[in-house]
Amino acid sequence: MRVGVLGATGYTALELLKILVRHPDVEVTGLTTRQEHTPHVSEVHPSLTGRLDLKCEDLRTAELAERAELVFCAVPHGAAMAAVPELLEAGCKVIDLSADYRLSDPAVYESWYGLVHTDPTRLGTTVYGLPELFADDIPGKDLIANPGCYTSTSILGLAPLLAEGLIEPTGIIIDAKSGVSGAGRTPKMTTLYPECNESISAYAVGRHRHTPEIEQVLSKVSGKSVEVLFTPHLVPMDRGILATMYATPTEQRSDDDLLEAMRNYYRGKPFVRVVDRLPATKDVSGTNFCDVTVRQCRGKVLVLSVTDNLIKGASGVAVQNLNLLAGFDETAGLL
Numbered sequence: 634m635r636v637g638v639l640g641a642t643g644y645t646a647l648e649l650l651k652i653l654v655r656h657p658d659v660e661v662t663g664l665t666t667r668q669e670h671t672p673h674v675s676e677v678h679p680s681l682t683g684r685l686d687l688k689c690e691d692l693r694t695a696e697l698a699e700r701a702e703l704v705f706c707a708v709p710h711g712a713a714m715a716a717v718p719e720l721l722e723a724g725c726k727v728i729d730l731s732a733d734y735r736l737s738d739p740a741v742y743e744s745w746y747g748l749v750h751t752d753p754t755r756l757g758t759t760v761y762g763l764p765e766l767f768a769d770d771i772p773g774k775d776l777i778a779n780p781g782c783y784t785s786t787s788i789l790g791l792a793p794l795l796a797e798g799l800i801e802p803t804g805i806i807i808d809a810k811s812g813v814s815g816a817g818r819t820p821k822m823t824t825l826y827p828e829c830n831e832s833i834s835a836y837a838v839g840r841h842r843h844t845p846e847i848e849q850v851l852s853k854v855s856g857k858s859v860e861v862l863f864t865p866h867l868v869p870m871d872r873g874i875l876a877t878m879y880a881t882p883t884e885q886r887s888d889d890d891l892l893e894a895m896r897n898y899y900r901g902k903p904f905v906r907v908v909d910r911l912p913a914t915k916d917v918s919g920t921n922f923c924d925v926t927v928r929q930c931r932g933k934v935l936v937l938s939v940t941d942n943l944i945k946g947a948s949g950v951a952v953q954n955l956n957l958l959a960g961f962d963e964t965a966g967l968l
């Protein structure tokens with residue numbers, strides 16, 4: 634399959650390209666940037682030197698659609714919805730790494746993102762590309778909304794317990810920590826080295842836009858209205874997310890019972906590992922794995938979940954979605 638990347642100079646694009654160049658069923662045929670001087674991809678991403686011989690070009694959407702059968706949109710929200718309709722109309726399949734097609738209600742999108750959605754009719758019908766939950770909906774689709782990084786990490790930890798009715802759907806606390814690459818390569822004050830090194834801080838308290846995404850998906854999984862209090866933190870490391878989550882059990886159960894429920898839920902899912910140990914971000918760094926565990930402590934259920942924000946949180950799951958969409962082996966390029 635010929636594939637292109639819109640926004641090829643960013644961090645998720647780099648991780649995508651590192652996976653795609655070793656994918657047996659894919660050829661990368663188009664890369665875009667808004668930069669006028671058409672840099673070779675190895676200038677932008679030196680680690681790709683000798684692995685991909687292609688320039689990043691300021692291609693029009695229609696030109697990208699001519700070069701590629703499927704396009705990964707690795708641009709910020711807002712920019713994605715400006716390109717996706719034209720790509721689809723030109724016959725391309727699209728996997729959108731941004732948040733533009735994840736929420737099902739345009740009004741919810743507008744209130745959390747502060748933007749009017751310019752393609753609202755596709756919300757609600759677009760598949761949410763978290764394969765561990767929605768794999769059956771992905772094959773053959775034209776557009777996949779790739780999940781957010783905090784969201785996947787949190788949802789994969791909580792979904793089995795909610796689906797099996799083992800925890801209450803309200804009062805769930807998600808305390809999540811992310812490495813700085815989660816904020817992208819585009820410079821921002823908060824991600825300057827002296828601002829974030831040797832420091833940990835919470836941000837977007839009570840108003841982070843992954844809140845409605847987590848609630849939407851977990852409500853679908855549990856069949857009940859799920860409410861979470863989600864607090865993200867920036868930690869001084871390159872990559873990785875740890876979500877520490879607290880919930881009220883519906884009845885007291887042993888750790889072994891809870892772990893067993895998780896293991897049953899993820900049986901046959903190659904990228905979720907239910908572990909006995911307390912997982913660390915290093916355990917999954919550079920991989921498409923999500924490691925999860927669960928404990929019962931002082932009358933609460935405690936769930937720990939880790940991912941690499943750029944792989945299982947973005948580019949790895951995007952390739953997993955490509956594999957399912959196109960009928961390739963689900964793990965192709967990813968193990």
Ligand SMILES: NC(=O)C1=CN([C@@H]2O[C@H](COP(=O)(O)OP(=O)(O)OC[C@H]3O[C@@H](n4cnc5c(N)ncnc54)[C@H](OP(=O)(O)O)[C@@H]3O)[C@@H](O)[C@H]2O)C=CC1
Nearest residue numbers: 640642643644645666667707708709712731815817818819
């Ligand atoms: N970083 C992460 O861990 C995760 C990111 N995501 C999402 O993936 C997408 C890409 O993120 P990431 O790679 O981190 O971001 P980066 O900031 O690293 O890269 C974004 C890319 O998009 C291009 N770009 C920026 N603004 C615009 C615009 N207005 N129109 C067109 N192109 C633009 C830039 O390229 P140029 O300047 O060369 O044109 C740049 O290469 C975002 O939607 C992000 O929210 C999702 C999950 C995790």
Ligand SMILES: CC(=O)N[C@@H](CCC(=O)OP(=O)(O)O)C(=O)O
Nearest residue numbers: 730731732781782783811815816
């Ligand atoms: C550390 C950091 O800044 N992380 C990003 C989340 C990245 C992500 O998944 O963003 P989208 O949902 O927009 O795709 C943030 O909090 O905005």
